[in-house]
Amino acid sequence: MAAKRVTMKDVARASGVSASTVSFVLNDAPGQTIPDATRERVRRAAAELGYVPHGLARALREGSSRIVVLNVARLPRDGVALAGFIGGLSDELAEHGHTLLVRYRDAPDDADPVLAAISPRAVLDLDRVYFDDEPELADGGWVDGLAAHTAVQLRHLVGAGHRSIAFALRGDERLSRLGALRFDYARDAAAEAGLPALVPVAVGHPAAAHDRDALAALLAEHPEITAVAGVDDEAAMRVLAAARALGLAVPDRLAVIGFDETPFAELAEPPLTTVRIDTAAFGRRAARELLGLPAATDDRGSASLAATVIRRESA
């Protein structure tokens, strides 16, 4: 920011027209009658001077900038799901000349004066979607959203013959809201399949033997349970470790399925069956919605929004 900035005035001077004309040429503004020779002269001057528009001034005048902000706030930050979503969102926005910036501040309130500084074109508030709003209305719900993916997970166990299922949650604060949502959806999917009520089990407590004890208590109280669906792969792998500690055969005595396919799933003992979601596709869809573009019409669209069961040995 220290060097003298090339402004539109410099380009105007160099090309012998006014700054207004420079703006019309560089923005290809409709309704202007500027001959090609003049346009070419302006473009050359801009290139030679290395002119870069001052986005602040543009945004101030236009009323918004070409930035899209993703507000993650209280949601889990370190998983493959979010990374994929960000990748898809960022790539699609970039294809339309916008830049994605991700905000991780632990504040649910997005009336942030500093954020207002950049007048983003749009703010995608994942925090609000999953904490304040009804996610089923925003993320595809039972069609192709989190609810639908949860149903795929449950249906895999039902399809394998399981009639009594537990749902493994874990204590990560950032996962509590999503975990509660996932449990609700799983409970509904179980009810839909005519199954008895889904039973929750909490894993991931810091105490060394907690997971083993929790699983033992679960099966003592519900010996009819033959399968566990994990809120995510980590929860499922904790159930695997507890099952191993209890000497339970997986999947014969207890089947286990994860969710969100981390690279660690295949390294588990036994390798973990899980549910893969193409979160990048969700990111791309979200980008198009934010920009007011029509949904992508290629085949890639709806197929990749559906969850896929990655079959391994645990369920």
Next chain:
Amino acid sequence: MAAKRVTMKDVARASGVSASTVSFVLNDAPGQTIPDATRERVRRAAAELGYVPHGLARALREGSSRIVVLNVARLPRDGVALAGFIGGLSDELAEHGHTLLVRYRDAPDDADPVLAAISPRAVLDLDRVYFDDEPELADGGWVDGLAAHTAVQLRHLVGAGHRSIAFALRGDERLSRLGALRFDYARDAAAEAGLPALVPVAVGHPAAAHDRDALAALLAEHPEITAVAGVDDEAAMRVLAAARALGLAVPDRLAVIGFDETPFAELAEPPLTTVRIDTAAFGRRAARELLGLPAATDDRGSASLAATVIRRESA
């Protein structure tokens, strides 16, 4: 952005002074002779109207904004290390009235005109630090940076009596640069300990039996190798899985140590020994440097920048 914005002119009108006076009051500008009663009147009007400064206009006038941008670009995006770093960076910046925004675009070049739109106070280009610059000069190097943490990993194996060590890399494109750096540092640390040359082994290839075959080939060629240091926990856990497939006793025949402590490390069979780095502390330090603040003087500083070995059963 649809609602009528309250501007400084509105506050001026409501408090009966000029917009200049409003600016002087709200910014506590030095060298102005404004009585307290007038100041109070202006502040009350601003509060009642819900005035929020238009950051774009402020930034345009001042020449920069209160945004700090972290450019991740080609680096790994989904690990606990980055999440921790972002958390620390974001929190420290917030304490000083700045907002962190993270840019994930896969472009190494940060001369992005759209990014210029927000005139960030600073840009922390992790991509450049680890791809273009000499990281040891920027991240603490052999004192408390990645090189020092790598040395801690190696020294743990040396301390356990290992004299011939392999280094497990994995094929993730985003990890290639960091992996190469880590291998270089590990090789130097091994040389420093008077050990024979460190031997690389690549894991994580998609082919199902690849890791097992790679480990078998490594030990066939180097039967003297008794330990493996992983570029990260995932690589280490792949070595564990391959060792299991080959019927190798861990840590008796082969000791394995990871890096960056994922939650999955303790779920491995056997539980993985790894190296923990408090990346949030690095984030906080980076924030202070970006803002030109002196280093934090509390005890928390240097202690938490050091790597810690988390001892479990694999090494």
Next chain:
DNA sequence: CTCGATCACTAAATCGAATTAGTAGGAGAG
């Protein structure tokens, strides 16, 4: 010849903030 449309531009205003360069009035010292 007159009038309307078109071409090829332009000056001025706007966006909303901070800063610069004042000005009128009052008080105190010489």
Next chain:
DNA sequence: CTCTCCTACTAATTCGATTTAGTGATCGAG
């Protein structure tokens, strides 16, 4: 009385872009 300093403000400008509202000249149709 005059001069200097201080108080309590103000109008205008600046930042750099886009947009609004033109203007002079030319051409073609009636």
